[in-house]
Amino acid sequence: MNIVADLHTHTSVSHHAYSTIVEMCKGAKKAGHIALGTTDHGPALQDGAHQWHFQSLEMFIPRILEGVYVLRGAEANILQPDGRLDIPDHVLDTLDYVVASIHNETFLERDPDRITEIMLKVLENPRIDILGHLGAPIFKFDYETLISKCNEYDKVVEVNNNSFYARKGSKENCLEIAKLCKKYDVPISVNSDAHFCLGVGKIDRAKGIIEASDFPEELIINASPENLQKYFMRKKGLDILGEIEKAKESGEFNALD
Numbered sequence: 001m002n003i004v005a006d007l008h009t010h011t012s013v014s015h016h017a018y019s020t021i022v023e024m025c026k027g028a029k030k031a032g033h034i035a036l037g038t039t040d041h042g043p044a045l046q047d048g049a050h051q052w053h054f055q056s057l058e059m060f061i062p063r064i065l066e067g068v069y070v071l072r073g074a075e076a077n078i079l080q081p082d083g084r085l086d087i088p089d090h091v092l093d094t095l096d097y098v099v100a101s102i103h104n105e106t107f108l109e110r111d112p113d114r115i116t117e118i119m120l121k122v123l124e125n126p127r128i129d130i131l132g133h134l135g136a137p138i139f140k141f142d143y144e145t146l147i148s149k150c151n152e153y154d155k156v157v158e159v160n161n162n163s164f165y166a167r168k169g170s171k172e173n174c175l176e177i178a179k180l181c182k183k184y185d186v187p188i189s190v191n192s193d194a195h196f197c198l199g200v201g202k203i204d205r206a207k208g209i210i211e212a213s214d215f216p217e218e219l220i221i222n223a224s225p226e227n228l229q230k231y232f233m234r235k236k237g238l239d240i241l242g243e244i245e246k247a248k249e250s251g252e253f254n255a256l257d
Contacts, residue, residue: 001190001210005222006200007037008075008099008132008158008191014040015047017195024197025066031201034225035069035240037191039099044077044086044106055091064247069240071232075099075132077106083121085128092127096236099158100125101132102139115141123153129235130189133160135173143173147180156221156231157181161206162193171209178213187219187231 009024010017019027021038028036038057041048057072064070076085076092078100085092085100092098100122102115109115119141122128131150134143134157150157159178163170181188190210194200210220217223221231225241232238 001207001217001220001223003033003190003201003203003220003222004225005033005035005037005069005071005228006031006192006194007071007073007097007130007189007222008039008160009037009194009200010040010075011038013049013053014045014195019195019197021061021070022066024194024200025068025070027194027197027200028068029066033068033201034244035071035228036200037071037073037097039073039075041103042074042076042086044079045103046105048077048086049074051087051091054087055094058094063243069244071096071238073097073099075101076128078102078118078122080107080109080118083118083125085125089127096232096238097129098127099130099132100128102136104136104138107139110138112141115139116145119146120149123149123155126153128155130156130158132158133163133167133170133193134158134177135160135163135170136167137169137173140173143177144180147177147186148184150181150186151184156187156189159188159190159206159209160193161191161203162195164205166193171205174206174209175212178209178215181219182213182215185219187221188215189221190223
């Protein structure tokens with residue numbers, strides 16, 4: 001299983017990442033991807049981007065850059081006590097998609113029952129598209145209760161390759177989550193969570209989870225051009241493949257080197 005678009009990546013706008021958007025797009029092109037999702041951290045993290053960064057993406061970042069289609073997103077922080085996000089709704093509305101994640105710097109709850117309650121509130125937010133890296137052991141909760149309701153609220157679940165490095169002990173939880181998504185026909189997104197251009201598309205360990213759970217490719221939104229096009233056309237009316245073809249025909253692939 002391969003992916004055609006990495007939908008969880010960070011640029012140097014998030015200060016603990018180390019590549020510009022141009023460099024990340026070059027990394028995506030080198031990985032053979034047709035698109036790149038840029039999802040810098042929200043402002044609740046100490047080095048997260050200001051809300052102006054996100055609302056300016058559509059103004060300044062071209063759709064086609066370095067030969068790949070740019071999907072403008074954010075990784076918003078899920079906050080206590082009610083699962084609200086750290087980016088205002090009017091800013092989220094300007095984006096192509098939103099990944100919502102828990103980070104230990106901004107989320108102190110550790111009780112599984114309480115985390116389950118908060119995550120169920122997160123499901124109700126129509127501006128959230130992808131639930132990011134759910135498998136962190138310190139935030140263990142009732143996965144089945146949440147995942148069984150994901151389709152009701154049109155949510156995608158992420159399998160995050162970086163979890164196996166940054167969130168030790170995630171492998172068993174991620175496998176359980178993948179199996180539950182398969183059980184309930186919940187779509188997933190397999191991403192690198194790259195913080196440097198050479199990491200774009202690196203899904204070695206996440207791929208192992210997909211294989212171990214025998215997860216169906218048709219439920220992976222970034223596993224093929226057709227899956228990607230279908231998802232974003234339905235969600236946001238984005239004709240990714242059509243725009244790529246137009247750019248090829250016009251010669252406007254926005255290569256900057």
